[in-house]
Amino acid sequence: AQTVTQSQPEMSVQEAETVTLSCTYDTSESNYYLxxxxxxxxxxxxxVIRQEAYKQQNATENRFSVxxxxxxxxxxxxxxxxxxxxxxxxxxAFTLNTGNQFYFGTGTSLTVIP
Amino acid sequence: NAxxxxxxxxxxxxxxxxxxxxCSPMKGHSHVYWYRQLPEEGLKxxxxxxxxxxxxxxxMPKERFSAEFPKEGPxxxxxxxxxxxxxxxxxxxxxxxxxxxxxxxxGPGTRLTVT
Numbered sequence: 001a002q003t004v005t006q007s008q009p010e011m012s013v014q015e016a017e018t019v020t021l022s023c024t025y026d027t028s029e030s031n032y033y034l035x036x037x038x039x040x041x042x043x044x045x046x047x048v049i050r051q052e053a054y055k056q057q058n059a060t061e062n063r064f065s066v067x068x069x070x071x072x073x074x075x076x077x078x079x080x081x082x083x084x085x086x087x088x089x090x091x092x093a094f095t096l097n098t099g100n101q102f103y104f105g106t107g108t109s110l111t112v113i114p
Numbered sequence: 115n116a117x118x119x120x121x122x123x124x125x126x127x128x129x130x131x132x133x134x135x136x137c138s139p140m141k142g143h144s145h146v147y148w149y150r151q152l153p154e155e156g157l158k159x160x161x162x163x164x165x166x167x168x169x170x171x172x173x174m175p176k177e178r179f180s181a182e183f184p185k186e187g188p189x190x191x192x193x194x195x196x197x198x199x200x201x202x203x204x205x206x207x208x209x210x211x212x213x214x215x216x217x218x219x220x221g222p223g224t225r226l227t228v229t
Contacts, residue, residue, distance in 0.1 A: 004156070033216040043203055045157075045220035091156050095216050100170050101147065102207075102218060104156030 002027045004092050006105035013082045014113050020067075021077045021108045023092030031097040034068065036077045039089040039107070048090070051075065082112045116141065118208050118221035119188075126227045133193040133200070135224045139208030145169075146189040147218060148181060151203040163189060164212070196228045 003026045013019035025034070036048040051059045051068050058066050063083075067076045075094075079086055092105040119138040127133050139146050144165050149157040162170040163183035174181065178196075183189040193200055203225050207218040 037220075042222070043225070044222045045205060050216075093156075095218075097216070100162040100212070101159035101173070102149070102157070104149075104158070106154070106156045 002094070002096070002103045004094065004103050004105035006092055006108050008108045009106070010109045010111075012111040012113055013079075015082055015084060017082055018078060018080045019082055019110065021079075021090055021092075021110065023075045023077070023105060025073050025075065025092070025094055025103075025105075027073075027094070027096065029096050029098075032094050032099075033097070034066075034075045035093045035095075035102070036064070036066070036075075037091045037093060037104075038086075039091060040087070045091075049077065079110075084112050084114060086110060087112045118143075118206055118219050120204075120206050120221040120224050122224060123222060124225050124227070126229060127196045128229055129197060130195050133196050133226055133228075135191040135193075135204050135206075135226070137189040137191070137206030137208075137221060139189070139206075140219055143208035143210050143219075145209045145212060146183050147207040147209070148189075148191050149205045149207065151205060151223070153202070157205055160191075169212075193226075196226075198228050201226055201228045 005024045032053045034051040038046045049061045063080045089107045091107045093102045095102045148160040151157045159173040161174045161181045178194045180192045203223045205223045206221045
């Protein structure tokens, strides 16, 4: 079975500071893609960053970067220089190369404090 | 290039009524995925369709729920005889092909409220 665990239901960070959101997952497959999605109050799902499991180099996207530890099945998201607009729910997800569906965690609610 | 469109954005139904949710994929995309997000939870896969075919419905409840993606027009998720437990946000995603199903683009969702 494929599962995603986000153990931090809520987090807060001061504006301009750095915050790390945790995610672990479980799969017996070796080829898959990992994602972080942002869901603001509008409920639109916005792709933040994507990581291919076969790549050892951690993905980065401007202020967002990941720490991908394949052996530990860990995929954390680091947000640097936090901005008020980063306030949202953040979902960790993955999909298998051979699969169709995305598997989502239960989300972490991040609040950036001015 | 318009993104994935869903309508309506908000839908209110009384118990026992039918709910019809529509999804128009991105231009050039012929693969559609439906997900359900219950309150305080992540998105859960329901069904995967290609034009005129259901490819994977492993996440679909066995009764009252059905989905279609006709040759022409949007994909439809239909919920018959809705109950309060069906209240949720329903998201549609689309991809260009099965080979790159990891590139799914999500719509804004339809929030269904059953009273």
